[in-house]
Amino acid sequence: MPAAIETHGLTKFYGEHVGLRDLTLEVEPGEVFGLLGPNGAGKTTTIRLLLDFIKPTRGSATVLGLDSHAGSMEIRRRTGYLPGDFISYPNLAAGEVFDYFIHLRGGERPGDLQAMCERFKLDASRKFGELSRGNRQKVGLVQAYMGGPELVVLDEPTSGLDPLLQIEFQELVRERRAAGATQFISSHLLHEVEAICDRVGIIREGQLVALEKIEALKARARSAMTVEVADDATAAAEAFGNIADIEVTEVSGHRITLSSAGDIDAVIKTAARFEVTSFESHPPALDEVFMAYYGGENDSGESNTEEAEERDYS
Amino acid sequence: MSSFYFRNVYFKTIYDQRRLTLWIGIGLIAAALYTTLLFPVIRDISGFEEFVDELPDFILSLVGGALEFTTPEGYLNTQPFSVLAPLLMLTYAVVRGSALVAGEEESHTLDQLLANPISRTSLVAQKSLGLLTGLMVLAVLLWASIQVGAAIAGFSVDLWNLTQIVFNLFLLAASAGMLAAGIGAATGKRGNAGGITAGVLVAGWLFNAIQQLAAVLEWTRFISVFWYYNGNNILLNGTIAWHSMVLFGVAAASIVAGAYVFQRRDLR
Numbered sequence: 346m347p348a349a350i351e352t353h354g355l356t357k358f359y360g361e362h363v364g365l366r367d368l369t370l371e372v373e374p375g376e377v378f379g380l381l382g383p384n385g386a387g388k389t390t391t392i393r394l395l396l397d398f399i400k401p402t403r404g405s406a407t408v409l410g411l412d413s414h415a416g417s418m419e420i421r422r423r424t425g426y427l428p429g430d431f432i433s434y435p436n437l438a439a440g441e442v443f444d445y446f447i448h449l450r451g452g453e454r455p456g457d458l459q460a461m462c463e464r465f466k467l468d469a470s471r472k473f474g475e476l477s478r479g480n481r482q483k484v485g486l487v488q489a490y491m492g493g494p495e496l497v498v499l500d501e502p503t504s505g506l507d508p509l510l511q512i513e514f515q516e517l518v519r520e521r522r523a524a525g526a527t528q529f530i531s532s533h534l535l536h537e538v539e540a541i542c543d544r545v546g547i548i549r550e551g552q553l554v555a556l557e558k559i560e561a562l563k564a565r566a567r568s569a570m571t572v573e574v575a576d577d578a579t580a581a582a583e584a585f586g587n588i589a590d591i592e593v594t595e596v597s598g599h600r601i602t603l604s605s606a607g608d609i610d611a612v613i614k615t616a617a618r619f620e621v622t623s624f625e626s627h628p629p630a631l632d633e634v635f636m637a638y639y640g641g642e643n644d645s646g647e648s649n650t651e652e653a654e655e656r657d658y659s
Numbered sequence: 660m661s662s663f664y665f666r667n668v669y670f671k672t673i674y675d676q677r678r679l680t681l682w683i684g685i686g687l688i689a690a691a692l693y694t695t696l697l698f699p700v701i702r703d704i705s706g707f708e709e710f711v712d713e714l715p716d717f718i719l720s721l722v723g724g725a726l727e728f729t730t731p732e733g734y735l736n737t738q739p740f741s742v743l744a745p746l747l748m749l750t751y752a753v754v755r756g757s758a759l760v761a762g763e764e765e766s767h768t769l770d771q772l773l774a775n776p777i778s779r780t781s782l783v784a785q786k787s788l789g790l791l792t793g794l795m796v797l798a799v800l801l802w803a804s805i806q807v808g809a810a811i812a813g814f815s816v817d818l819w820n821l822t823q824i825v826f827n828l829f830l831l832a833a834s835a836g837m838l839a840a841g842i843g844a845a846t847g848k849r850g851n852a853g854g855i856t857a858g859v860l861v862a863g864w865l866f867n868a869i870q871q872l873a874a875v876l877e878w879t880r881f882i883s884v885f886w887y888y889n890g891n892n893i894l895l896n897g898t899i900a901w902h903s904m905v906l907f908g909v910a911a912a913s914i915v916a917g918a919y920v921f922q923r924r925d926l927r
Binding site: 393396398399400418419421422424426428430431432433434441444445446448449450451452485488 | 662665666667668671766767768770771772773774775776777778923925926
């Protein structure tokens with residue numbers, strides 16, 4: 346079975362500006378792949394190259410085993426797509442938008458359309474132009490998933506969705522995954538990617554800087570722990586500091602903050618020697634990994650906008 | 660049922676332009692009835708011909724040149740076929756032509772439309788056919804309204820010549836519409852499409868008027884679409900086939916070139 350998506354040295358320049366540079370990756374059939382990066386990193390460029398909306402400057406891509414340009418019609422027949430900032434015809438009812446796309450896809454009315462509208466509590470009789478941002482995004486999600494396409498490509502799928510609907514969306518992703526669909530999801534939201542993706546590529550300034558399983562990324566991340574002791578924290582902090590792989594990041598009053606690469610057994614046993622009033626452990630978050638990739642290299646001359654954006658991730 | 664319109668891109672295009680078609684259609688009917696019903700009155704005004712003859716040549720050249728109001732053909736040649744009808748048809752053609760691809764691209768719906776299994780060539784073809792259908796509907800309305808108006812006013816128009824001038828008007832509007840659509844498809848910018856096309860039309864209009872005034876500028880008429888539309892005063896003299904062919908050629912070349920570039924360029 347061919348890879349669902351395969352790119353080799355995929356590169357896109359917009360004049361002088363680099364949209365994407367030498368992207369080589371493979372997405373397995375049935376996989377939920379997350380493409381993670383800040384705005385302007387090249388996520389949308391990647392997706393638009395895959396769907397033949399733009400032509401690569403160099404390199405090639407195959408989607409569902411077909412060349413992204415030569416086989417584009419067949420690819421699009423078998424792929425559901427949600428653009429970033431989804432906007433549709435303002436004077437058409439949501440149901441009419443579905444109707445139009447259904448016809449363009451062969452005319453067979455998908456059996457799951459009604460159920461999906463109910464699931465997302467979408468009133469398909471209302472005009473798209475009158476819908477709130479969240480409801481518009483629902484229209485986008487429904488049209489991308491209707492008919493159960495074997496590949497679904499989503500650009501920032503949960504922007505505008507409230508938390509309840511985000512959970513509903515995550516559930517949908519898992520269901521489609523169980524049904525065997527491949528899903529390619531771009532996002533700048535770590536928790537989202539963490540919750541639904543099997544594997545993640547981190548992209549920065551048009552370049553892939555990491556490509557790993559979520560589990561592997563998490564393993565790299567250090568979990569943070571906060572311990573509060575009844576007495577002065579200095580003695581306890583010293584004891585924790587002596588444990589291998591444990592770093593004391595902050596001591597203030599009765600509170601000690603630790604960072605651990607994984608083994609917390611030694612921390613607990615050490616803590617047991619003191620009178621502990623509070624113990625909190627925070628699971629490893631991708632934020633830290635992400636920040637490591639982002640903040641690690643500090644290219645001089647880079648604009649500050651990206652740093653500003655980075656703060657949004659925490 | 661509105662789902663009738665959402666069967667394909669062609670019918671969706673018809674749907675998109677339904678309101679504009681209605682209003683421009685009403686405008687054409689009004690123009691046709693107004694001019695035809697007024698004919699007996701104008702014809703019978705003594706001295707009107709003399710009054711018109713005294714108008715400055717430049718004014719006359721802008722409204723179709725030497726005027727002759729005693730026959731229906733001469734009268735209709737001036738009105739509505741010199742100003743009102745072309746103005747309405749061209750407005751429709753430029754507004755819709757620039758909206759076809761560039762308008763959809765600028766309102767960010769082109770991506771999702773093309774995420775469906777439809778080729779860019781087919782998209783341009785279906786949308787262009789939609790616009791041409793709209794123009795054809797308007798042309799037929801105009802043709803019929805003039806005959807109805809003439810019948811009410813109690814005179815008759817040479818049917819064959821009327822059909823020919825309406826057809827040439829259709830071709831004129833089609834060439835403008837396809838030029839706007841082609842520029843829009845090639846550049847993705849609605850402003851370019853509408854602006855350049857309007858510029859070409861205004862320049863053509865002026866060239867066509869000026870060449871009637873100065874013999875040394877007579878050659879300039881060949882670069883004006885308006886010359887090919889009605890340079891021969893079709894209602895009086897009949898059409899010249901190659902004039903129509905030139906208009907057809909402009910339309911075809913514009914849309915084919917636009918589709919060619921659209922097929923190869925990046926979407927915006």
